[in-house]
Amino acid sequence: MNILVTVKQVPDTAELPKIDPSEVVSGNIKATQILNPWDEYAVEEALLLKEKFGGKVTAISFGPADAREGVKRAIAMGADAAVMLSDNAFNGSDAIVTGKLLAAAAKKLGDFDLIITGRSAVDGDSSVVPVALGRSLGLPMVTYVAKVREVDPDGKTLTVERLLEDGREVVTMPLPAVISVVKEINEPRYPTFMGIRKATRAKIPVWGTGDLGLDASEVGEAGSTVKWTNLRKPPARKVECEIIEGETVEEKAKTLVDRLIAEKVI
């Protein structure tokens, strides 16, 4: 089974509150960069399927040429190969164009049975890219997969469980297909020492507009309908803190309950 997995480099979630919005707009984010945490589950599932059915796992990432933490981590975890999509013409791409770029790379790589994505990127957080990717390729696309139930590589079908608010939905689809996965699907492995060495030495090709057979008018700001005009943090909320005092735990608990009832919280 040949599997493509999409991986995005994002700012470390622990540092997100410290990021100045102007750094995001200029593309010059100073925070530590990591693999999007949701994509670790996508990489893990691809590796589990490869271990069961054989084949190859290839990671694809779109971002600045030096934004390699995503692809490097994927290789360190066990992916066989990776490709970066990077070109000045891609700047300002919205989520639909991002899906189109990843789709063009998948077409160029060819010979794949499944594409696995994370459920969302912790920075952009739209969850639009996986759907745009499936649509651009004209393939079945199933979101929020919490379990791969059955794979039939010969019959070319895949049965999965989708995690919904009020239960699970079982879906069978023909392959090739695109799925986005949620954290309930597996427990991502840590990279091995050998994997980290392999990632450090890996030659990762960089593909631009021409390599993907696209025109500059279809990508970046030119091809996007959604433009970021302003990015700002929501105003800080005024919070008042009250320490509940009392001689005993029971007294403190009673005072707390009285206060919660008075505030109509309970």
Ligand SMILES: Cc1cc2nc3c(=O)[nH]c(=O)nc-3n(C[C@H](O)[C@H](O)[C@H](O)COP(=O)(O)OP(=O)(O)OC[C@H]3O[C@@H](n4cnc5c(N)ncnc54)[C@H](O)[C@@H]3O)c2cc1C
């Ligand atoms: C400098 C800058 C300018 C921007 N300008 C605009 C703008 O003008 N208009 C606009 O709409 N957006 C803009 N963006 C946002 C950018 O388009 C989105 O971050 C991108 O489209 C991905 O969307 P998302 O983060 O919501 O991903 P989601 O849809 O939440 O991601 C879901 C999954 O898709 C995959 N995925 C997503 N992105 C990538 C990627 N880059 N590489 C590989 N896999 C990926 C991952 O597996 C991820 O888990 C800008 C971003 C930057 C850094």
